[in-house]
Amino acid sequence: MLIVGLEKYKNIWNLSSSDQIKPGLDAIKDALKLLGNPQDKLSVVHIAGTNGKGSTLTFIEQIARCHGLTVGKFMSPCIVDVHDQIQANGEQIIESELDQLFEQMKGAGLSGKLTDFELLTCAAFLYFAYKKVDLVLLETGMGGRDDCTNVVTPIVSVITSIALEHTKFLGPDISSIASHKAGIIKERKPVVVGPLPAEAMIVIEKEASDKNARLVVLGDQIHIIPSTTGDFYKNEMNGLEISHLVRTLPGNHQAENLALAITAFLEVAKHFAISIDVEKVKEGVLHSTLQGRFEQVFPNVYFDGAHNPASAQMLVNTIKQQFPDEQIRFVIGMLADKDVRTVLTILETVSDEFYFVDFSNSRAMNAEEMMNLSKAALKTEVKDSKSFLNHCINLPGKTIVTGSLYLLTDLRQRF
Incomplete structure (x- = not known):
């Protein structure tokens, strides 16, 4: 750990x-x-x-x-x-x-x-x-x-x-x-x-x-x-x-x-x-707020540490409640010992647009390997996640960064 x-x-x-x-x-x-x-x-x-x-x-x-x-x-x-x-x-x-x-x-x-x-x-x-x-x-x-x-x-x-x-x-x-x-x-x-x-x-x-x-x-x-x-x-x-x-x-x-x-x-x-x-x-x-739980970090960019099937389903439910008519894209990185395929399948019910990233953790799944597990129509590997998230601020719809709390920690340090 x-x-x-x-x-x-x-x-x-x-x-x-x-x-x-x-x-x-x-x-x-x-x-x-x-x-x-x-x-x-x-x-x-x-x-x-x-x-x-x-x-x-x-x-x-x-x-x-x-x-x-x-x-x-x-x-x-x-x-x-x-x-x-x-x-x-x-x-x-x-x-x-x-x-x-x-x-x-x-x-x-x-x-x-x-x-x-x-x-x-x-x-x-x-x-x-x-x-x-x-x-x-x-x-x-x-x-x-x-x-x-x-x-x-x-x-x-x-x-x-x-x-x-x-x-x-x-x-x-x-x-x-x-x-x-x-x-x-x-x-x-x-x-x-x-x-x-x-x-x-x-x-x-x-x-x-x-x-x-x-x-x-x-x-x-x-x-x-x-x-x-x-x-x-x-x-x-x-x-x-x-x-x-x-x-x-x-x-x-x-x-x-x-x-x-x-x-x-x-x-x-x-x-x-x-x-x-x-x-x-x-x-x-x-007054109860919590970082990494459907947290708006930038305009149109949210962090949520959904790292297993149960939390991924909760995230999907919340997206449907909060943004029912919005375009959704996911920026995602996960640990290799998690049920990555099932999490992706659940998230793919609300979006067909996925961007896979690497992050600093010895247990992290390689972004390319993760991308190969996805059935999304639009999927790509992002090398510079900081620049990409800055770009997402001005895109239509909402960008959800998810998959691992360690990913969220890594991104906060970069910013």
Whole structure:
């Protein structure tokens, strides 16, 4: 897993770690013990899911901040570099702070013991404990059960969605992947889940039952009705109803993420003995924005990190809602270990114009190889993506840059 900017701090402090993915909790538990177990000092919402983690986290963050809580968040991958993955109250960690954390980790003897992501996770826990934030929003890196973030006891767990992903590590089918996601469910701690495939729900229900964890399911105890004039949220457990929830994040799937976020925040409010203020919920929702999620970067140019079939379908649905009569062109680059052919097939339902690009990642599929998988009528390889996107600003219709969050990061750095 490439973490842009991490090597700088590793080199300064001569602190080695592996860039490989190594699922399991033993290494990070040992490392955190050497650091004084900072994760045990934190009040956490733990979020897993194939898609929707970042959006759900953002909604919770803004609603919590509008209710007066200080909020730390740990996300992956980065948008620009390592600093934006660790934030407190909307401000990313600065170089001097991250430098001090690496000095502390070097002094604790962590060199050679961890992967890059485990090392960064340790830094995040240290930072949030140092900043004494009220609430930490924690995204899993991959899966859940064996993901290194799974060393916390959260206020509430959230599982946004489950689809095929990372099959090399998580297993070949939905049930296997659901088992990994279910691993973030903790004993007697509530879990909020989005609409899941039937075979995934069976796994989640069993894990929740085994852990005596209260299971709250979108479409069962909670409901959301999307609307262009504002979504309507209803919670059958406590009778809470909120209308006219106006989002800037478009798409019906974002309404589902919003419902999960409000429901999770109800558990947070209970934990901190806070009264829910409907107007503050609405304010938080209105202020929720997220880079790389149908984000307008230039006039007529949008970034969206749709990197698997499920998120590609959500992107297509959003395009149909937002630009029903517009010409659409895709600029795309993907990782070779993703289901590239299926993603292309889905995107080709709304466009016959594709431009394939290379980007800086060792796992990236070659642009020419990707182009050969496409059935689009107009397809070409673009060597200078920066100049091409500048050109797209003045073209008719909309240009959607998609395929990999790493591509979006690479392009932001070039601009």
